[in-house]
Amino acid sequence: MENRGPRFPSPPIGSWLAIHNGKTWDKDNAEAMATEFGLRVPAESEHPAGVIIGVARVESVTRGTAFRPSRWFMGETGLWLADRTPIEPVPCRGAQGLWVLPEDVLRQVRAAWTVARRVAS
Incomplete structure (x- = not known):
């Protein structure tokens, strides 16, 4: 869930x-x-900052409901994420909202994702 x-x-x-x-x-x-x-x-020291830490697929989107379909839903818009895979952190400058990864970062994320999926199976 991403709120x-x-x-x-x-x-x-x-x-x-x-x-x-x-x-x-x-x-x-x-x-x-x-x-x-x-x-x-x-703790804060255990959280790498300014990095991509995982990959997930958008399964559904919930908007503006008074009904709380999950204890994790607490915003106006909820992205329900599936196939969540943590990866080795990849340095990347962030931005507000949704944004496109730079090509060099995308290549690194795909490589890290491939390794993470192989290890998980």
């Missing part, structure tokens, strides 16, 4: 997204998530 605001563009169902770990650490949100969901959220 976003009401104006977030819907990526096409079935499309693949590279998951980017931004440079800014939100300590308050990390602590709130840990409390709400009973999770151990790793």
Whole structure:
């Protein structure tokens, strides 16, 4: 589940997204998530910043509903992600919203994804 605001563009169902770990650490949100969901959220030092950390396929999109279809859904727009695969971090400058990976980064992400899928099977 990836939660976003009401104006977030819907990526096409079935499309693949590279998951980017931004440079800014939100300590308050990390602590709130840990409390709400009973999770151990790793410390900031354990989170690589400014990197692609995984790949996932968009399975569906939920918009503007008062119904909370999952405990993980908490935004105005929810991207339901399937086939999630963590990869070795690939350095990449991020941007707001949806954006296209630079070609050199895309090649590195595809290579890391291939390795991760091979190891998982």
